[in-house]
Amino acid sequence: MTEQATLSATTPKPPKGLRYPWDVPPAEGEAIEVAPGVLWFRLPLPMKLDHVNVYALDEGDSWTVIDTGFASRRAKDIWQGLMAGPLGRKPISRVVVTHHHPDHIGLAGWLQTEHGAELVTTRTAWLTARMLTLDVQEVPVAESLSFYRKAGMAAELYDKRANERPFNFSDVVAPLPLGFTRIRQDDVIRMGGRDWDVHIGNGHAPEHATFWSRDDNLVIAGDQILPSISPNIGVYPTEPMADPIGEWLEACERFLPLAREDHLVLGGHKLPFTGLPTRLKQLIENHHSALRRLLAYIDTPKSASECFASLFKRNIGKAEYGLALVEAVAHLSHLYQAGEATRVLREADGAWVYQRKG
Secondary structure (H helix, E strand, O other): OOHHHHHHHHOOOOOOOOEOOOOOOOOOOOOEEEEOOEEEEEEEOOOOOOEEEEEEEEOOOOEEEEOOOOOOHHHHHHHHHHHHOOOOOOOEEEEEOOOOOHHHHOOHHHHHHHHOOEEEEOHHHHHHHHHHHHOOOOOOOHHHHHHHHHOOOOHHHHHHHHOOOOOOHHHOOOOOOOOOEEOOOOOEEEEOOEEEEEEEEOOOOOOEEEEEEOOOOEEEEEOOOOOOOOOOOOOOOOOOOOOHHHHHHHHHHHHHHHOOOOOEEEEOOOOOEEOHHHHHHHHHHHHHHHHHHHHHHOOOOEOHHHHHHHHHOOOOOHHHHHHHHHHHHHHHHHHHHOOOEEEEEOOOOOOEEEEEOO
8 A cells, every 4th residue: 555545544534514613703893713814704784694704814914805895884884993903903905806796895996995905806897896886877777677577577576676766886886996906717816825726606796706725725715605505696687698507507517626525615605614515516406406496397488587486495575586586587598598498478578488398
C-alpha cells in the first residue's frame, strides 16, 4: 500500500450531509469569526426573508467586504456601528459584490463614494445594477403589464399593479459611480490572506460570482448555493425568453466536481454549512423533481399562475406571489424551450397556457 493510500485510509473523513457549525446567527451590529480573519455579519431586510449575510475579510490595514445589504438609513447606521466596533475602525478598502440584487449591492455605491472603497464584481452584475438604478419608473411600463397578463396574474393583483408606482431599484440601491473592477470565470483573487478561484454561476442572477479558497475550506457562495431554501429562479419582463432554470442546473452540475464535504459554505442567507456535495445534489434533484411534477400537471393547458399548487406544494400568499409567479414562468418556459410542452395564448385572458406534448 502506498503512503498516499495509507493516509487516505487512516485520515477520518468529514461526515456526509448538511451540518451547521453555528446554531444562531450574529446579533445585529455584532460579528462571528467563521475562520481566521473572516467575520460574518447580518443586515436586516424588510421582507419575509428578513436578512442578508455579509462578510468581512481582514487585509491587515483594511477590510474587504462581501455584499452590503439594502441602502437605508438603518443599514447605514448598522454599518457605521460595525466600522466602529467589530471592524476596529480600519477602513473598508474593497467591496466585492456577488450579484446585482439590491440586498447584495444596495450600499456598494455608498461605500465607494463615502468611504473610498474599490468595487469588484462581474461585468453583468455591474451593468445590470447601474442600468436599473438609472431606470426610474413612476408608472408600470407596457412591457411589464403585458408580461404579468401573459403569466396569468390574478385580475385583482394585475389591476393593483397597473395603478400603483412599481418597485424601483433606486428605492433601495445607492447610486453607483462610474468605475469598477471586473472579475470573471477562472480568475484568482486575493482576499483576506487567501487566494480564491472565481467560479461563475447563473440562474438566480446572471453572472453570479462565487469564490473558492485555495488555502483552506471556505466557499463564499452568495445566493447561488443556500442551505435550507432554494434560490429564487425567475423570468422577468427584461428577458421574457430567458432560461434561468437551464442555466442554474448547468452551474450546479459544474460546481459538483469542485465540492468537498468539508467545505464551509458562506451563503447570502441562512446559516453557514458543510456538506456541499449533498446540498448541490439536493438542489439539482429538487428542480428536476419540480419539472417532472409540472410536466404531469399540465396534461391540460394551464398558465403560470395556475401551477403554484404543483410547483410549490403549499399555499402562496400575497407577499410571495410575485416571486412565485416569475419562478413558475421559468419552469414552464424551460419545458417549452426544451420541446416538452407547447404553449398558446388563451383568448379569454391573454395568458400563455402550457400543455405537455404527446
